[in-house]
Amino acid sequence: MKKITLPLSPSDLNALHAGDGVLLSGTIYTARDCAHRRLFELLDRGEPLPIELDKTYIYYAGPCPAPAGKACGSCGPTTSARMNAFAPRLLDLGLLGMIGKGEMSEETRAALVRNKKVYFAAIGGGGAQYAKSIKKSELVAFPDLLSEAIYRFEVVDFPAVVAIDARGKSVYDR
Amino acid sequence: MRTLNTKEISDCVYRLARKAGTTLTPACRSALRAAADAEEGAAQFALATLLENADTAQAERMPVCQDTGMAVVLLEIGQNVFLTGEPLADAVNDGVRRAYADGYFRKSICDPLTRVNTGDNTPAHLHTEIVPGETVKVTFLPKGFGSENMSKLYMLTPSEGRAGIVRAIVETVRAAGSRPCPPVYVGVGIGGAFDSCALLAKKALTRDVGSKNARADVASIEEEALAGINALGIGAQGFGGKVTALGVACEIAPTHIAGLPVAVNIQCHCIRCEKETL
Secondary structure, eight states, rough: OOOSSSSHHHHHHHHOOOOOOOEEEEEEOOHHHHHHHHHHHHHHHHHHOSSGGGGGGGEOOOOOOOOOOOOOOOOOOOHHHHHGGGGHHHHHHHEEEEEBBSOOOOOHHHHHHHHHHEEEOOOOHHHHHHHHHEEEEEEEEEEGGGGGSSEHHHHHHEEEEEEEEOOOTTTTTT | OEEEEEEHHHHHHHHHHHHHHHHHOOHHHHHHHHHHHHHHHHHHHHHHHHHHHHHHHHHTTTTSSSSEEEEEEEEEEETTTEEEEEEEHHHHHHHHHHHHHTOOOOOOOOOOTTBBBOOOSOOOOEEEEEHHHHHHHEEEEEHHHHHHTOOEEEEOOOOGHHHHHHHHHHHHHHTTTTTTHHHEEEEHHHHHHHHHHHHHHHHHHOTTTTTOOSHHHHHHHHHHHHHHTTTTTOOOOGGSSSSSSSEEEEEEEEOOOEEEEEEEEOOSOOOOOOOEEE
16 A cells, blocks of 8 residues: 555656555545535636635545544545536646545546546445544535535545546546 | 334334444345455455444444435334324434434435435435234334435336346446445345335345345346346446445335336445344
8 A cells, every 4th residue: 555645746646556555644625516516606606715626635525423532423435426527627627636436437537637637536335444544624615514515634544546547547447 | 902102113213223324234244254355456455444444333333334324214013003102203203313413423314406404314214014913123224325326217028027137137236337335235126016116125125135035036036136247347346356246135026917117226335224123
């Protein structure tokens, strides 16, 4: 398992290949369907976003509430394919990459290649294990969305697999 | 005639929900362990992570998966039971509400149009059935939606027959690919009508993974579909491998002479289901 600190350096981007196991450390932001819809509404109205895309990795996830003494409740990835409607535009606007689970569309793959970015797959169903690697959690935007709000996580040794690398090679290609 | 206060059903739903959210069924754990032994590479890594996750969840009483699901509650109510107390649906919802708050479970139920969250994971998805006897059997199945979204209903023609059923099951899992968190558990309803066929599929998911239907011809469909699915090569999390499904469970009911409904309900590898008889 390669230990990687986010944001990825140009040499990390070159060295990561689809199928590689990695342990990610750094800052990531959660967003699912509803949060993405809100971000798009802001973009369409020309208003500022609550996150700086060119400093952001989005984690497709919605956590359970945090029990006492923990930074975050269970929080594994949700199905990335639902975010195909949003990912290409966000990547073109500078988004650093995504973490989710499962295959994404050809449009998303092309946007990753075009922008030299990586899509990581976390292990779906590993929520309790992921809670351990989330050391800090902070609500950033859209509190009315509850678990679907945007949270900033500081993660240490967050296990993932390179799903689509910067050259467009995918772990899901058969 | 036996009298039962619905508070007892509410408390039972609470107990089962708390346990189900944090625990894989023993049959699921065994199936995951066998799959981990059979795989290598990224799929093996995924399965090993999931087994470790199951231990962590149980030890720390944390949800196994953050999708603590739609609260599916099946009640088999003996016809000699007289229910007293608050209305049954309210009692069930009360049990769900308390369990999801106390367990730090995610609240995942919302209005389908406004998408506004109900905030307490109610209403439960409640099915009741009147059966002989004087007990109430409660089954709690927290159903995640990454897998639910990949489910399908087919209205086949009688001439498509057994081969058509197997084809429909395998095709549903193939089309779902990596999205429903494979290795999946596949619940199948065969027969009935448009509505009851889907419920049969859901009920099939309450069977232990690895169990066989008592009818030999139905069990042979389960076996052939499982082999067909595992030949797809999707593997754990879609990373490629031999184990794309942990099991196929079919339930069957009489249908109309003109039809052959087949419902395929996908469950992710995180099989959580608890039962108790009151």
